Amino acid sequence: MASLQPEADSRPVLETRDLTINFGGHVAVNQVSCAFHAGTLTSIVGPNGAGKTTWFNLISGQLAATAGSVRLFDEDITRLGAAARAGKGLGRAFQLTNLFPDLTALENVRLAVAARYHIGHVFWQMASRRRDITDRAAAFLEQVNLGKRADALVANLPHGDQRKLEVALMLALEPEVFMFDEPTAGMSVDEVPVILDLIADIKNKQNKVILLVEHKMDVVRSLSDRIVVLHNGELVADGEPAEVIASPIVQEAYLGAEVEEI
Numbered sequence: 001m002a003s004l005q006p007e008a009d010s011r012p013v014l015e016t017r018d019l020t021i022n023f024g025g026h027v028a029v030n031q032v033s034c035a036f037h038a039g040t041l042t043s044i045v046g047p048n049g050a051g052k053t054t055w056f057n058l059i060s061g062q063l064a065a066t067a068g069s070v071r072l073f074d075e076d077i078t079r080l081g082a083a084a085r086a087g088k089g090l091g092r093a094f095q096l097t098n099l100f101p102d103l104t105a106l107e108n109v110r111l112a113v114a115a116r117y118h119i120g121h122v123f124w125q126m127a128s129r130r131r132d133i134t135d136r137a138a139a140f141l142e143q144v145n146l147g148k149r150a151d152a153l154v155a156n157l158p159h160g161d162q163r164k165l166e167v168a169l170m171l172a173l174e175p176e177v178f179m180f181d182e183p184t185a186g187m188s189v190d191e192v193p194v195i196l197d198l199i200a201d202i203k204n205k206q207n208k209v210i211l212l213v214e215h216k217m218d219v220v221r222s223l224s225d226r227i228v229v230l231h232n233g234e235l236v237a238d239g240e241p242a243e244v245i246a247s248p249i250v251q252e253a254y255l256g257a258e259v260e261e262i
């Protein structure tokens with residue numbers, strides 16, 4: 001299968017080269033090389049245990065690679081920790097672990113806006129700065145449809161709203177790479193479209209790299225420019241969605257005739 005080749009003059013934003021991690025003899029991600037270009041949404045699919053989340057963790061810096069490298073704008077960031085990578089433009093929604101439950105939704109986003117612009121405590125004291133930050137934070141909350149919950153304590157928000165808030169925090173950091181790991185997991189049916197519309201909106205309006213780990217094939221089909229398939233830690237297919245879904249390796253290994261989840 002032809003993989004999606006970069007255009008002649010466009011360099012990748014993000015790249016993994018022979019990226020590998022070995023957990024006590026089990027190679028969870030095995031020499032995965034892949035490049036991602038601005039303006040594309042790539043879904044990463046594969047059966048349970050294929051290595052998708054582990055690859056994400058290696059990219060965002062939650063895990064340190066055994067071998068290989070991660071490059072952002074051609075800079076080797078393999079040895080940087082997660083916070084440093086975030087500062088360089090890698091944005092990831094962390095399944096609620098980076099929310100402050102005792103603060104309001106708005107306060108959470110304000111902290112992210114302040115972090116994005118390296119605004120320390122002293123500047124928070126300036127009323128005009130505070131208003132700027134608050135206005136920006138409120139706009140991000142509106143974007144994820146949480147405007148009406150701005151003053152709610154995060155601990156009291158329903159799960160779906162907390163997931164949306166995570167996306168607002170990622171938006172506030174204005175990353176170059178958006179990483180979504182099963183963004184609709186645990187959401188009610190009526191909440192799912194809000195997140196999917198938001199991802200589509202980022203894709204359509206911002207020239208960023210978007211990576212999506214997702215099991216729901218209808219979601220993958222509707223959003224992706226490209227699909228990468230992992231199996232046993234290896235990259236086994238990479239290309240246009242229709243081509244990848246129709247490929248014998250994916251049909252045989254994961255999809256059967258017409259399975260909605262892989």
Ligand SMILES: Nc1ncnc2c1ncn2[C@@H]1O[C@H](COP(=O)(O)OP(=O)(O)OP(=O)(O)O)[C@@H](O)[C@H]1O
Pocket residue numbers: 023026028046047048049050051052053054055
């Ligand atoms: N910290 C760890 N220590 C040991 N083994 C691990 C660790 N993290 C992941 N693994 C193993 O690595 C393999 C890949 O796991 P990973 O969670 O990346 O798969 P996945 O494709 O994301 O699966 P799922 O779709 O179920 O989320 C699995 O065999 C898993 O048990």
